Every structure is written in C-alpha cells, then in structure tokens.
Amino acid sequence: MKPASRAGAFFTQTWRQLPFFLWLIALWMLLWGQFTWLAFLTGLVAAVVVTRVFRLPPVELSGRVNPVYGVAFLVEFIVWLVIGSLTVAWQVIDPRRVPRAAIIGVPMVVDDDLIMTHTGVTASLIPGSLVVDTDRDRRILYIHVIGVDSDEAVEKQREQVLRWEQRIVMAVGSGAQVEQVRAARAARLARQRADAARSGGQA
Known part of the structure; x- marks a missing residue:
C-alpha cells in the first residue's frame, strides 16, 4: 500500500472512531464525577491508552448521529442521576423499612455489542442499579x-433499561x-394495554 493510501486509510479509520474516542473521555469524566480540565486531560490520556496501546478490533459505528436525541439522552440521564441519588438516600435513611433488592434480567432489543455496552454503563451509573453480569x-x-x-x-x-x-x-x-x-x-405498549384490559375485565 502506498504511503498516501495508508495515511488516507488511517485518517478514515480515526475519523470513524472519533465518536467512540469522545465517548471514552465523557465516560471517564462521569465515572470520576468531575467535569474539569484535569478530568478531561486524564480522560484523554486514558482514551489514547485504550485505543492505541490495547489493540482491540476497531468498533464499527453506524455513521449516524442525531444531535437532538443525543441532547435528550444527556438531559434525561442527568435528571435520573438526581432522582436516583435522592431515591437511594431516602431508602437509606427511611426508618420504616429496609429496602429490598433484586437481580433482574433485561433482554436487549438490538444485537450490537457497542449499544449493549453503552446501555449497561448508563444503567450502572444511575444510583441504585448495577450491571452484575451479561449474557452476550x-x-x-x-x-x-x-x-424493588x-x-x-x-x-x-x-422498562427503564430498555428506554x-x-x-x-x-x-x-x-x-x-x-x-x-x-x-x-x-409491541411492549400493546402487551401492557392488553394486560391492563384483562385485569380490568377480571376485576
């Protein structure tokens, strides 16, 4: 392969992986709970190490980004961070009952490793829930x-995880x-309506 072709292929691959690279930096900052320049720079170093030192197969992205839904995701995520934190705090200090816990299985809709990983990470970042295992x-x-x-x-x-x-x-x-x-x-909404109709009929 000619040097120009090699450079072009490298640029194309880097450009396609840029969203994943930026997601690693954002994930690092979320895990540390800091949105500072120091957290950004250390996340940048971590992302470089992950993507360059540990030579994993390249992640194939869809090539489609919808900024409106991206912003909606971030806003809803922040809201649920606050709700989850307040809920867990109340469950800890509420003297009337001991909070119960459960391990639930959530079948994913999409057969995609990256989507599954992002869903699991998002669910784990919300206080009160944590991914303990996956069945790929x-x-x-x-x-x-x-x-629960x-x-x-x-x-x-x-339903929240599927959301x-x-x-x-x-x-x-x-x-x-x-x-x-x-x-x-x-399909889930139709099933829920059917279950509600059956429950109403039995009542």
Whole structure:
C-alpha cells in the first residue's frame, strides 16, 4: 500500500472512531464525577491508552448521529442521576423499612455489542442499579437493583433499561436499529394495554 493510501486509510479509520474516542473521555469524566480540565486531560490520556496501546478490533459505528436525541439522552440521564441519588438516600435513611433488592434480567432489543455496552454503563451509573453480569449470546443484561418490592417495580426497572437502549439507538444507532427499537416499544405498549384490559375485565 502506498504511503498516501495508508495515511488516507488511517485518517478514515480515526475519523470513524472519533465518536467512540469522545465517548471514552465523557465516560471517564462521569465515572470520576468531575467535569474539569484535569478530568478531561486524564480522560484523554486514558482514551489514547485504550485505543492505541490495547489493540482491540476497531468498533464499527453506524455513521449516524442525531444531535437532538443525543441532547435528550444527556438531559434525561442527568435528571435520573438526581432522582436516583435522592431515591437511594431516602431508602437509606427511611426508618420504616429496609429496602429490598433484586437481580433482574433485561433482554436487549438490538444485537450490537457497542449499544449493549453503552446501555449497561448508563444503567450502572444511575444510583441504585448495577450491571452484575451479561449474557452476550442471548443479549441479556443482569442488573442488581435496590428498592424493588413488587413485580410492578421489577417491570418498571426493566422498562427503564430498555428506554436507555432506545435513547442510545435513537442517538447513534443505524436506521435499521431505530426501526427495531420502535417496533419493540410498540409491541411492549400493546402487551401492557392488553394486560391492563384483562385485569380490568377480571376485576
């Protein structure tokens, strides 16, 4: 391969990996809970080490970015950080009851390693939930959640994780993945309406 072709291929690969590179920096800052220049620079070093020293196969991105859904994801994430922190704090200091915990399995809709990883990281960053295991073959995230005391609470937590997956796909997923999550959400809503109708009829 000619030097010019090699340089062009390197530039193309670097450009395609830029969103993933920036996500690593943002993830580093979120994990440390600091949005400072020091956190940015140390995250930059960590991202360089991860992407250049540990030579993993390149991550194939969809090439699609929707800034509107990206901002919506960030806003909702920040809101849930606050809600999760307040909820966990109240569960700790509430003398009336000891918070119960559960490990729930959440089947992912999209068969994509990067989307699954981002969904798991997002769920783990929300106080009160933590990914403890993954089943890559069956696309299932196993999440430890505190404060669940009913089947309805479990389903609510499962729906929240699927919502994170949908938000991420809408922001950076491919067109086919967007259609997948939309169809899956429509199917879940139809199932919930059918269950509610059956419950109302039995009552």
